[in-house]
Amino acid sequence: MSRSAWNWWNDIAHREGRLAATRQLFVALWEFIRDSTPERRRRRYGDAGFDWDHRVDTTSAAVDWRDRLLGAFHSPYQPTEADLFHEMLDALREKSQIDFHDFIFIDLGSGKGRTLLMASDYPFRRIVGVELLPALHRAAQENLEKYRSESQKCFAMEAICADATEFRFPVEPTVLYLFNPLLEAGLKKMIANLEESLRSHPRAVYVLYHNPLLDHVLGDSAALKTIGGTHQYAMYTSR
Numbered sequence: 009m010s011r012s013a014w015n016w017w018n019d020i021a022h023r024e025g026r027l028a029a030t031r032q033l034f035v036a037l038w039e040f041i042r043d044s045t046p047e048r049r050r051r052r053y054g055d056a057g058f059d060w061d062h063r064v065d066t067t068s069a070a071v072d073w074r075d076r077l078l079g080a081f082h083s084p085y086q087p088t089e090a091d092l093f094h095e096m097l098d099a100l101r102e103k104s105q106i107d108f109h110d111f112i113f114i115d116l117g118s119g120k121g122r123t124l125l126m127a128s129d130y131p132f133r134r135i136v137g138v139e140l141l142p143a144l145h146r147a148a149q150e151n152l153e154k155y156r157s158e159s160q161k162c163f164a165m166e167a168i169c170a171d172a173t174e175f176r177f178p179v180e181p182t183v184l185y186l187f188n189p190l191l192e193a194g195l196k197k198m199i200a201n202l203e204e205s206l207r208s209h210p211r212a213v214y215v216l217y218h219n220p221l222l223d224h225v226l227g228d229s230a231a232l233k234t235i236g237g238t239h240q241y242a243m244y245t246s247r
């Protein structure tokens with residue numbers, strides 16, 4: 009925990025100075041305390057509709073306080089809302105005209121694995137999720153085992169517990185999904201890994217970036233070009 013906080017503080021101090029980093033540390037801790045009230049917890053159950061429908065546990069309300077505190081220094085767990093996920097996938101299919109049979113789906117920062125379950129409604133070749141926090145990863149594994157849906161088209165699903173900034177991309181056509189898993193330094197590192205992978209193995213890679221707070225990082229990449237989106241998400245393709 010203290011190492012995560014230290015790395016987080018250092019990353020901000022490096023870019024914005026020690027005072028700004030310390031101020032942001034207090035803001036993050038204050039936000040964590042506010043988020044721990046029963047009222048806030050009750051509100052977080054607002055994302056549990058998907059779980060009721062599918063008998064799984066992907067809600068952000070049932071996350072241990074230590075993992076929520078760690079989340080404050082990485083990226084807090086929040087599952088993607090189902091309607092928006094399907095809107096994004098449909099928009100990508102329409103825009104790119106790709107056949108998902110040829111693609112693997114990767115979610116970097118997959119949390120409890122809700123996107124992996126939702127992506128299995130599409131005929132991907134396989135589905136991979138990468139999550140840093142072991143407790144969320146274990147929940148994802150249980151969800152993958154439990155999940156049943158009549159609309160499921162892909163059954164090759166895998167959850168990996170690892171750091172997304174160290175992830176080695178499989179050399180296959182890929183739909184890469186990101187819902188703010190990383191801070192700026194980590195996102196730059198991950199995009200540099202993707203660029204290197206595309207240089208050595210040119211192929212079709214599409215990126216769906218949900219809540220694109222750091223879209224300039226992807227926009228600055230010579231390996232990617234934007235193909236559309238809304239205020240809620242951005243879509244990119246490899247050049």
Ligand SMILES: C[S@@+](CC[C@H](N)C(=O)[O-])C[C@H]1O[C@@H](n2cnc3c(N)ncnc32)[C@H](O)[C@@H]1O
Pocket residue numbers: 079082083084085086087088115116117118119120121122123138139140141144170171172173186187188189190194
């Ligand atoms: C906003 S949540 C998104 C969860 C999931 N992708 C979804 O859309 O339902 C971001 C996730 O990224 C994870 N994360 C943060 N840093 C990470 C890293 N370096 N490697 C892998 N996962 C990370 C967090 O633990 C959190 O579960």
